Amino acid sequence: MIHLDKFIRDIPNFPKEGIRFKDITPLLKDPRAVKEALTQLLELLGNHTIDKVVGIESRGFFFGMLIAQELGAGFVPMRKPGKLPYTTFSEKYELEYGFDALEIHEDAIANGERVLLHDDVLATGGTAKVACNLIEKLGGEIVQCNFLMELSFLNGIEKLQGYEVKSVLKY
Ligand SMILES: O=P(O)(O)OC[C@H]1O[C@H](OP(=O)(O)OP(=O)(O)O)[C@H](O)[C@@H]1O
Numbered sequence: 784m785i786h787l788d789k790f791i792r793d794i795p796n797f798p799k800e801g802i803r804f805k806d807i808t809p810l811l812k813d814p815r816a817v818k819e820a821l822t823q824l825l826e827l828l829g830n831h832t833i834d835k836v837v838g839i840e841s842r843g844f845f846f847g848m849l850i851a852q853e854l855g856a857g858f859v860p861m862r863k864p865g866k867l868p869y870t871t872f873s874e875k876y877e878l879e880y881g882f883d884a885l886e887i888h889e890d891a892i893a894n895g896e897r898v899l900l901h902d903d904v905l906a907t908g909g910t911a912k913v914a915c916n917l918i919e920k921l922g923g924e925i926v927q928c929n930f931l932m933e934l935s936f937l938n939g940i941e942k943l944q945g946y947e948v949k950s951v952l953k954y
Pocket residue numbers: 839840841842843877878879883902903904905906907908909910911939
């Protein structure tokens with residue numbers, strides 16, 4: 784039996800004083816832990832059918848791509864500003880330790896496609912909310928937002944009211 788929480792390392796005061804950073808690199812370097820995490824993420828999805836998996840840069844790419852392959856769905860990167868080469872839709876947001884923006888290619892999702900949004904961490908929810916806004920701007924239907932972990936004390940789930948939100952681990 785693999786306990787995934789044993790593969791997540793707490794780093795105090797990173798990237799700023801007062802932030803307790805959840806480091807997933809110990810999990811990523813262990814193939815059995817990666818397999819178990821992927822299995823559990825897929826279990827969260829149940830029988831939903833998915834056309835596109837959107838992964839948020841950068842840590843949402845690791846499992847987002849694996850989930851998409853398992854589902855036989857397409858993978859769409861949601862990126863930080865200035866990284867995507869084609870025409871983008873963009874939106875700014877605030878996160879636990881600063882400000883940023885996200886972008887998506889305007890042709891990444893077709894109208895009415897069923898979308899799974901994936902990221903490693905749900906913290907304040909600012910990132911995921913903006914990602915949902917951009918997916919819906921393109922006409923995507925958000926079937927589920929799933930995360931490797933949720934920092935429940937930051938109440939990110941409140942920003943995602945109206946969406947199905949699931950996490951493998953809760954802190
Ligand atoms: O719920 P929120 O408060 O918005 O925070 C969650 C986001 O913060 C982290 O990403 P970060 O911006 O640090 O980028 P990275 O994945 O490239 O490390 C994490 O991977 C989520 O995307």
